[in-house]
Amino acid sequence: MPNNLSQIALELVAAGKGILAADESTGTIGKRFEKIGVENTEDNRRAWRSLLFSTPNLERYISGIIQFDETLRGQILKNPNIISIIKVDNGIENFVMKPMPDLAQRLEQYKQLGAKAAKARATITVGQENILPNAKMQAEYAKICQNAGIVPMVEPEVLMDGAHTMEQCEATTEQTLRVVFEELEKAGVAIDGIILKPNMVVPGKLSGQKASPQEIAEATVRVLKKVLPDNLPGVAFLSGGQTEDEAAENLKAINRIGGPWKLTFSYGRALQDSALKIWAGKSENTKAAQEMLLARASRLNPIPA
Numbered sequence: 001m002p003n004n005l006s007q008i009a010l011e012l013v014a015a016g017k018g019i020l021a022a023d024e025s026t027g028t029i030g031k032r033f034e035k036i037g038v039e040n041t042e043d044n045r046r047a048w049r050s051l052l053f054s055t056p057n058l059e060r061y062i063s064g065i066i067q068f069d070e071t072l073r074g075q076i077l078k079n080p081n082i083i084s085i086i087k088v089d090n091g092i093e094n095f096v097m098k099p100m101p102d103l104a105q106r107l108e109q110y111k112q113l114g115a116k117a118a119k120a121r122a123t124i125t126v127g128q129e130n131i132l133p134n135a136k137m138q139a140e141y142a143k144i145c146q147n148a149g150i151v152p153m154v155e156p157e158v159l160m161d162g163a164h165t166m167e168q169c170e171a172t173t174e175q176t177l178r179v180v181f182e183e184l185e186k187a188g189v190a191i192d193g194i195i196l197k198p199n200m201v202v203p204g205k206l207s208g209q210k211a212s213p214q215e216i217a218e219a220t221v222r223v224l225k226k227v228l229p230d231n232l233p234g235v236a237f238l239s240g241g242q243t244e245d246e247a248a249e250n251l252k253a254i255n256r257i258g259g260p261w262k263l264t265f266s267y268g269r270a271l272q273d274s275a276l277k278i279w280a281g282k283s284e285n286t287k288a289a290q291e292m293l294l295a296r297a298s299r300l301n302p303i304p305a
Contacts, residue, residue, distance in 0.1 A: 005193030006233065008116050008151045012083060012195055013234025013262035017063040018300055021238075021268035022052055023087035023119065025068060032269075038281035046074055051279060052272070053077045055290040061297035066119050066153075066266070072110060085153065086110045088141070089120035095130040097122045097137040100144075107148040117151035119197065124156060126164040126172045126204065131179050139183035146193055153236070153266070155197040156180050160241045164204040166211050170219050173201055177227040192231045197266050199240045200250055213246075217253035224259055234262035239270035246270075248299050265300050 012019060024032070029048075030040035038044055052058075053065060053076050064083035071077075072086050088106060090098035097120065100106075107118065120141045122134035138154050145152035158173045177198065184191065201219035203209035211219075224235065237254070239247040247270035255263055274296060279289035 005146060005149070005151050005190070008083065009193055009195055009233040010262075012064050012085075012117065012151070013236060013264050014063050015262070017061055018265035018267065018297070019064045019066060019085070019236050020052065020058075020062050020271055020297070021066045021119075021266050022049055022071065022272070023066040023068045023085075024268065026070070032276060033281075036277060036280045042070070044281060045070070046076060047281075047283070048276070048279065050076050051286050051289055052275070052293060053079065053082075055293050057294060058082065058297070061294070061300070064117060067115075072113050072115060075113070077114075083116050084114045085117040085119055086113075086115040087120070088118045089122075092123055095123070095125060095128055096133045097141075099137075100141060103141065103144050104148060107145065107150050111148065111150065115150065117153060117195070118145050119153040119155060121155040121157060121197075124158045124172060124176050126158065126162055126168050131172075131176050132183075135176070135179040135183040138180055139187035139189060142184060142189045142194055143187045146190060151193060151195065152189075153195045153197050154180065154184070155238065157197075157238055157240060158199045160199070160202055160205050162204040163206040163208075165207055165209055166201060166203040166215070166219060169199075169203065170201045170223060173199060173220075174223045174226060177223065181227060181229065191229050192233060194232070196228070196232060196235045197238055198235065200237055200242075200254070202240075202242070202250075205241065213249045213253035216250045217257050220254055221257045221259055224261075228259075228261065230260045232261050234264060235259075236264050236266035239265070239267045242270060244270045244273055244296060248296075251300060267300065271296050271300070 059081035142152035
């Protein structure tokens with residue numbers, strides 16, 4: 001493993017900072033634009049992401065930004081104090097990550113464009129037998145990244161969708177992370193040169209079950225302490241469909257408990273939604289939208305109270 005991967009990983013989870021996920025596909029960002037009456041054009045996508053990336057003082061709270069291929073190639077991120085991260089997965093098919101046969105070649109291109117880290121997402125459905133194949137794909141991806149001198153963000157997301165209980169989510173999350181780290185070890189991935197991007201332990205959206213931030217934090221940290229190696233640089237939680245307020249309060253509760261790793265965030269909607277509504281495709285709203293983004297990011301400051 002190149003010597004600098006561990007250092008980059010530590011920079012991504014630096015105290016008081018987290019990661020902005022702005023890697024929505026063209027289709028996904030189109031759905032969000034539709035809600036605010038903005039046409040899904042390349043110019044509008046660039047305008048929105050330029051607004052995000054150029055927010056004054058963003059580097060106080062954001063260590064890295066995950067980008068879609070179009071965004072990285074457009075060279076919108078100009079801030080030298082924020083690490084460029086590229087989304088590389090090809091999506092999901094039959095509940096498993098699609099193969100990435102050209103990943104090594106793409107990573108060389110992305111390195112030339114300034115990327116220092118990458119992200120690939122696998123999704124796990126409670127009750128679905130898809131943990132092992134996804135773990136193998138995540139391990140293969142991580143090893144290819146490290147061989148290329150890129151820090152891999154490993155994202156095995158146990159989905160909130162469904163009627164499963166919080167207890168079922170906890171069991172599935174523990175099993176998923178255990179298998180993922182077994183496969184990472186088998187593949188020869190250096191754990192001190194990766195970032196884990198997992199879900200929090202929460203009840204399914206359709207379960208009717210409610211859990212407090214303290215309950216979510218206790219269950220989540222309980223799983224992490226059972227499974228994660230101490231030399232993992234950090235955990236950057238995904239928001240996974242939580243509201244902005246839920247994502248903030250749950251993260252705060254998790255950090256109050258803590259662990260041997262840095263615990264921070266890698267949020268998309270939970271950072272962008274309010275700012276997106278303020279912007280609404282109008283350039284005159286740029287400053288107000290940026291102020292909202294900064295306010296949301298500062299609220300997520302992961303330093304324990």
